Amino acid sequence: MQSHKRAAPVSFKGIVRGIPSFASVVILLNAVIMGLETDIQSPIWEWTEQMMLSFFVLEAVLRVRHRGWEFFTSSEDGGWNILDMTIVAAGVIDDWVLKAWSFITQSSHRGGGLSKLMTLARLLRLMRILRLVRVVRAIRPLYMLAIGVVRAMQSMFWVLVLTFVALYALAILTTRAIGRGELLNSMHDIPE
Structure with missing residues (x-):
């Protein structure tokens, strides 16, 4: 007589615990893509960047949801988490908010405060290479x-x-x- 055991449902905590390993792979892939997009011009990089940013936003939301304020105040890795959130926020501002604002206002000119804000956001986006530090820690x-x-x-x-x-x-x-x-x-x- 065979017993059919049902697989235990995947818990929220189980998913969150598995994220750092998967995130390390995504970070390495993102670093490789950043290197490739530096030398090879292709429209596919925009799509892959949007997918990676979506993953990092989802990861950040899940980690904050799981740990709450401890995510930012932990003495062990709170500083790194703040840096990571800053990098993700800069990506969201650059790729989503400023592009949406530019589309809504139909401002295609480079002058003014929006242009300076976009330049600052792009400089902050260069910090995304610092995500490699997370791989070193992993x-x-x-x-x-x-x-x-x-x-x-x-x-x-x-x-x-x-x-x-x-x-x-x-x-x-x-x-x-x-x-x-x-x-x-x-x-x-x-x-x-």
């Missing part, structure tokens, strides 16, 4: 390597400060002792 070995590089840079900063202080002190000493003749009266006093 892949643990890559994240650990990045953390190691950052920590090494912090240590290197103090090495550079110490080197600068030592070189500065030696430069003053050398300038006064040799350059101003306090140690040697002339260049002929230097032994060969």
